[in-house]
Amino acid sequence: xxTGASRFLGARVAARLAADPRIERVVGLDPHEPPPxxxxxxxxxxxxxxxxxxxxxxxxDLGAEAVVxxxxxxxxxxxHGGRQAMKEQNVIGTMQLxxxxxxxxxxxxxxxxxxxxxxxxxxxxxxxxxxDTEPRAVPRGSFARDILDIEGYVRGFRRRRPxxxxxxxxxxxxxxxxxxxxxxxxxxQPFVPTVFGRDARLQFVHVDDALxxxxxxxxxxxxxxxxxxxxxxLALSQAVRRAGRIALPLPEGTFSTLWGLARNVGIxxxxxxxxxxxxxxxxxDTTRLVDEFGFTPRTTAAAFDEFIEAHANxxxxxxxxxxxxxxxxxxxxxRLRAENSRTEKASVxxxxx
Amino acid sequence: MSQHEYRDMxxxxxxFTLPKPATPVRVNGRRPIPEVPQMNGHAADEPTPEPTRPxxxxxxxxxxxxxxxxxxxxxAGTYEVDDFGFDRELSDAVFHPLLRVLYHDWFRTEVxxxxxxxxxxxxxxxxxxxxxxxxxxxxxxxxxxxxxxAERHLRLLGADLVFRMPIVSELARKSGATVxxxxxxxxxxxxxxxxxxxxxxxxxxxKRFADRYKLxxxxxxxxxxxxxxxxxxxxxVAIVGAEEIYPILADVKPLARLLGLPYxxxxxxxxxxxxxxxxxxxxxxxxxxCPPIPTAHLTEHADDPMVVYNLADQVRETIQATLLExxxxxxxxxxx
Numbered sequence: 001x002x003t004g005a006s007r008f009l010g011a012r013v014a015a016r017l018a019a020d021p022r023i024e025r026v027v028g029l030d031p032h033e034p035p036p037x038x039x040x041x042x043x044x045x046x047x048x049x050x051x052x053x054x055x056x057x058x059x060x061d062l063g064a065e066a067v068v069x070x071x072x073x074x075x076x077x078x079x080h081g082g083r084q085a086m087k088e089q090n091v092i093g094t095m096q097l098x099x100x101x102x103x104x105x106x107x108x109x110x111x112x113x114x115x116x117x118x119x120x121x122x123x124x125x126x127x128x129x130x131x132d133t134e135p136r137a138v139p140r141g142s143f144a145r146d147i148l149d150i151e152g153y154v155r156g157f158r159r160r161r162p163x164x165x166x167x168x169x170x171x172x173x174x175x176x177x178x179x180x181x182x183x184x185x186x187x188x189q190p191f192v193p194t195v196f197g198r199d200a201r202l203q204f205v206h207v208d209d210a211l212x213x214x215x216x217x218x219x220x221x222x223x224x225x226x227x228x229x230x231x232x233x234l235a236l237s238q239a240v241r242r243a244g245r246i247a248l249p250l251p252e253g254t255f256s257t258l259w260g261l262a263r264n265v266g267i268x269x270x271x272x273x274x275x276x277x278x279x280x281x282x283x284x285d286t287t288r289l290v291d292e293f294g295f296t297p298r299t300t301a302a303a304f305d306e307f308i309e310a311h312a313n314x315x316x317x318x319x320x321x322x323x324x325x326x327x328x329x330x331x332x333x334x335r336l337r338a339e340n341s342r343t344e345k346a347s348v349x350x351x352x353x
Numbered sequence: 354m355s356q357h358e359y360r361d362m363x364x365x366x367x368x369f370t371l372p373k374p375a376t377p378v379r380v381n382g383r384r385p386i387p388e389v390p391q392m393n394g395h396a397a398d399e400p401t402p403e404p405t406r407p408x409x410x411x412x413x414x415x416x417x418x419x420x421x422x423x424x425x426x427x428x429a430g431t432y433e434v435d436d437f438g439f440d441r442e443l444s445d446a447v448f449h450p451l452l453r454v455l456y457h458d459w460f461r462t463e464v465x466x467x468x469x470x471x472x473x474x475x476x477x478x479x480x481x482x483x484x485x486x487x488x489x490x491x492x493x494x495x496x497x498x499x500x501x502x503a504e505r506h507l508r509l510l511g512a513d514l515v516f517r518m519p520i521v522s523e524l525a526r527k528s529g530a531t532v533x534x535x536x537x538x539x540x541x542x543x544x545x546x547x548x549x550x551x552x553x554x555x556x557x558x559x560k561r562f563a564d565r566y567k568l569x570x571x572x573x574x575x576x577x578x579x580x581x582x583x584x585x586x587x588x589x590v591a592i593v594g595a596e597e598i599y600p601i602l603a604d605v606k607p608l609a610r611l612l613g614l615p616y617x618x619x620x621x622x623x624x625x626x627x628x629x630x631x632x633x634x635x636x637x638x639x640x641x642x643c644p645p646i647p648t649a650h651l652t653e654h655a656d657d658p659m660v661v662y663n664l665a666d667q668v669r670e671t672i673q674a675t676l677l678e679x680x681x682x683x684x685x686x687x688x689x
Contacts, residue, residue, distance in 0.1 A: 123516035126536040127437045133536065197519025199526065201438045233434050235527075241430030252519060283436050319429040326425045333417050 001064040003097060004071030005047060006030035008180065009113070009207070011038040013068055013214050018044035022219060027062055030071065059100050066109035066218050067101050069094065072150065074115065074143050075182055075271060083142055090146040098157045101164075110166045111217045112154055116203075116227060117144040117273050118170055121280040127201075130285045131170075131225045141273025151225075165223040169213060172229035172284065173277075175303050176207035177310030182270055184307065190314045192240045193258070196249040200236045200281030203229045204304055209297035213289070222292050227284035230300035236278065243308050244315025252279060357500065360457075363689075367463055367639055367682040437508070437537070438526035444506065448528050452495045455488070459635050460594060461689065462492060466642035467500045475542035475585040476645065478507060478549045479576060481568055481672050482557030484595035485618050487511075488633060489558075493549055493592065494528070496640050507549040508541050510534075510576075514555075514615070538579040548585075550576045552665070559616035562600035566593070566680060568673045574665035581655035581664070586645035589668050591675035594638030597686045599623065636686050639679045643671050 002017065004010035005028025018026040028045045048058050059067070071093055073086045094112075101107055119129045120139030139145065151168060158166050173183045186192060205228050213228050240247045250258065255278070259270045290296050297303075308315070360366070423446060426432055432442045456462050470476060480493060494507040509525075510533035516522040531537045533550065541548050551557060556569040580587050601618045609617035623630030646667065654660040 123522060124513050124532065124534075126534050126540075127531045128537070128540055130536070195519070197521075197523055199438070199523045201434070201436070201526070233436050233438065234430075235434050235438060235440070238430040238432070238434060241428060281438070317428060319431070322425045322429050326421045330418055330421055334414065337413075 001027045001029060001059065001062060001066070002045075002068045002070060003029045003093075004069075005042065005045060006032045006034035006038065007070065008038070009174070009210070010070035011041050012207070012211055013070060014045045015041040015043075016211055016215055017068075017218060020215070020219070027058075027064070029058065059104050063106050064101075064104060065106055066111070067097070067107065068111045068113075068214065068218060069097060070113045071097075072113050072115075072146070074117075086142065087146060090143075091149045094150045094153055098153050102157060102161055107161070107164050109218060109221075110154070110157065110164050111214060112150065112166070112168045113214070114151055114168050114170045114225075115143070115147050116170045116172050116229065116282055116284050117141070117277075118147045118151060119282060119284070120144055120273070121200075121276040121282045123280055125280070125282075128283050128285050129227070131227055131288055139273055139276070141271040141276065143271050144273040165221045167217040167222050168225040169210075169217065170225065170227050170284070171210055172203045172205045172227075172282075172300075174207050174210060175204040175307045177306055179207050179307075182274065184311075186270075187239070187243050187245065187307070188311045188314060190245060190316060191248045192243075192245045193255065194236055194240065194247045194249050195255050195279050196251050198236075198252070198279050200278050201233045201283050202236055202239055202277075202281055202300070203233060203283055204300045204307075205229050206298050206303035206306065209295075209303075212295060213293060213297070216293055216295065220293075224288075224292070226289040226292065227286050228289055228297065229284050229286050230297050230303050231286060232299040232301050233283055234300055234304055236281070239304060241317065242304065243311070244318040244321075246316060255279075361463075368465075434527075437529065437531045437541070439506070439508070439529035440527040441506070444528050448524075449495060449498055452491055453499065455633075456492055456495045456499070459633070460492065460598075460638040461635075462496060462594070462638040462640060464496045464500045464640045464642075466644075467496075469588055469642040469644050470497060470501055470505065470547065471586065471588075471645065472501075472503045472505075473545065475545050475583065476547050476588050477538075477542060477576060477580045477585050478547060478588045478590055478642075479668050479672070480549065480551055480590040480592055481566075481676060482551035482553040483560070483565070483592070484633075485558055485599035485601055485620070487515075487551070487558055488598060489592045489595035490549065490551060492595070492638065493590065493640065497547065497549075505547050508546045509549045510538055510551075512554060533575075535575060535579050535582075538576065539583050542579065542583045542585040552576050555615040559604065559618070560601065561604070562596070562602060565596035565600075566676050568669055568676070571665050571669050574661045577661045577664045577668070578655050581648050581651050581661065584649040584652045586647050586649075587664070587668055588645045589643040589671040589675070591641045591643070591672050591679055592638070593640075593676060593679040593683060594636045594686070597636035598633035600634070634687070637683055637688050639683055641675050641679055643675055646671075 002010055002014040005014045007030070010028070010030070011034060014026050014028045017023050026045050028042060028047045029050055030047070031050065033049070034042055034047070050058055072090055101110060116129070117139065118135070119125065119133060120135040120137065122137060124136050126133060154166055154168055174181055175184060209230070210228060216222070234242070237247060256275045259275055263270065363369070432440065434440050470478070478493070480489065483489060490509050494509065497505055497507045506529055509530040511525055511530045512533060515525050515530070516532050538548055552571040553569040554572060560569060599618060599620045601620060603619040605617040605619060609615065620630065651660060
């Protein structure tokens with residue numbers, strides 16, 4: 001059973017699991033109809049239109065063996081009730097889903113989509129987070145707090161049902177040629193607002209790698225918490241340059257005020273936790289994932305390159321143009337110097353004469 | 354002769370001695386060879402052939418080309434940044450050349466015992482902290498990078514304050530520094546980096562000029578337990594000279610509290626001369642690396658407060674003793 005099946009990642013997970021012959025039946029659970037773009041993906045998936053609250057009945061009836069909980073929203077959606085609904089879905093939904101899951105005797109596996117936002121981001125944090133790092137302060141931002149609550153519920157669930165293999169996957173921000181998140185939207189614009197005097201370290205995970213990890217955690221037994229991210233780091237300024245965009249440095253205060261305004265007006269959906277991400281950055285250690293799953297996600301740089309290729313329009317300072325400019329300047333300098341030396345020689349000759 | 358060797362021969366050097374005549378060697382009962390005393394007792398060198406100069410035009414062409422290529426790489430973002438945000442290319446091409454000006458020409462720094470810094474693998478360099486702003490940390494980085502045969506990069510551990518401030522935090526991360534906390538220190542050391550730490554922290558750099566070269570308390574010895582846990586050798590280092598660059602005459606506590614700083618210094622030039630007061634006084638610097646203290650045999654005692662405390666004390670005493678030794682070598686703080 002996959003919750004949040006009408007969403008970008010949930011639908012892909014459901015489709016991928018449905019395509020696997022080792023899995024008999026995949027049921028997607030979502031309170032909303034899937035958007036037309038995802039409907040083709042979900043052909044083999046039985047869809048149940050129900051939210052997590054109604055899941056208890058559904059889950060018991062289906063006798064689910066594995067639950068993949070993907071219905072975790074990272075940003076409030078003004079069309080679906082804003083922050084209130086987001087919290088309802090994230091925290092209350094998870095609570096009810098886990099309560100229902102606890103009562104299903106045949107359940108063997110629980111996979112939760114979490115996020116590295118659980119670590120927060122601040123200047124005091126260690127540079128690299130491992131799964132055991134406790135955030136030094138409760139992260140600000142609604143999403144990060146939701147994630148912490150959700151993970152707390154999973155810890156409780158583990159205690160009550162030790163026979164169920166519970167996998168918590170903390171994903172770095174997703175990126176791919178098709179992914180559509182607040183971060184990818186930001187990098188798709190010709191100008192990217194950044195924070196003046198800060199250069200956050202970013203990590204991404206490719207959607208395909210995330211799907212692979214989710215797939216494996218359903219089929220294989222990997223209880224525990226894992227960071228899922230591409231190895232390596234891109235500095236924000238570096239990412240902006242690689243994308244050929246132009247950075248727009250704003251003072252920190254202005255930056256968060258602007259996003260706050262945008263949030264209120266309903267344009268942007270950048271939460272406070274993402275503002276913190278842009279200021280301080282966040283890097284996680286994926287050694288445990290690689291050891292346990294035997295799978296290495298492609299590096300952050302490679303994942304980002306793929307994204308750039310798909311979003312080439314809107315970039316102004318591309319590598320090719322820079323190279324052309326370099327060549328032009330170099331040629332210009334060479335020509336100038338050649339001319340200079342010729343005139344010098346001529347004047348020397350003139351003196352001699 | 355390299356730049357460093359040349360500088361070390363100049364009379365301003367702390368270890369300068371008048372050149373001794375070479376020991377005469379009689380060959381078959383004839384006149385002693387060499388007849389002319391050589392510099393510093395060096396044997397007569399074969400005159401090194403002048404390096405054949407490539408065409409001057411080509412040199413400039415290469416310089417322009419490499420400069421442009423550097424600019425292009427920076428603008429296109431095709432460089433590597435490690436997990437801590439350390440940008441090696443930027444450090445080598447921009448930060449170190451700038452720091453070198455201060456290091457050579459302003460502070461006339463001399464380095465002793467660089468051979469005590471291991472050529473590969475992790476090590477924890479522990480130094481005394483002074484000088485109002487942490488210039489000593491930067492000079493130590495330059496010293497390690499310039500004088501060490503392996504051109505190692507020293508990864509500094511900085512206070513929270515450094516990473517709270519914009520611009521400073523960005524520069525610190527790019528130059529390889531990270532927040533002083535055990536997870537970061539252990540991660541750096543276990544991956545074979547050279548880590549630099551100043552356990553005195555603000556107590557060291559914010560002390561009065563009257564207390565110069567008196568080591569302050571060494572915190573809780575967190576640096577020792579980090580080194581013990583990873584079995585990394587500790588290299589104590591004594592830095593003389595940083596105390597005189599901004600002598601603190603008084604500390605305006607209320608103003609410091611208002612600005613959220615650990616201290617607000619009043620020096621002979623700051624804040625009286627405005628921005629001009631930010632120019633450090635040109636003191637003479639000596640940096641001495643001490644023999645490394647191995648910790649590999651103590652790994653299981655990382656949580657034993659007694660072992661940690663004793664080791665921290667040993668490091669502290671070593672640095673204090675070396676400081677006094679160096680001060681004797683340098684009678685005049687502003688001498689050549």
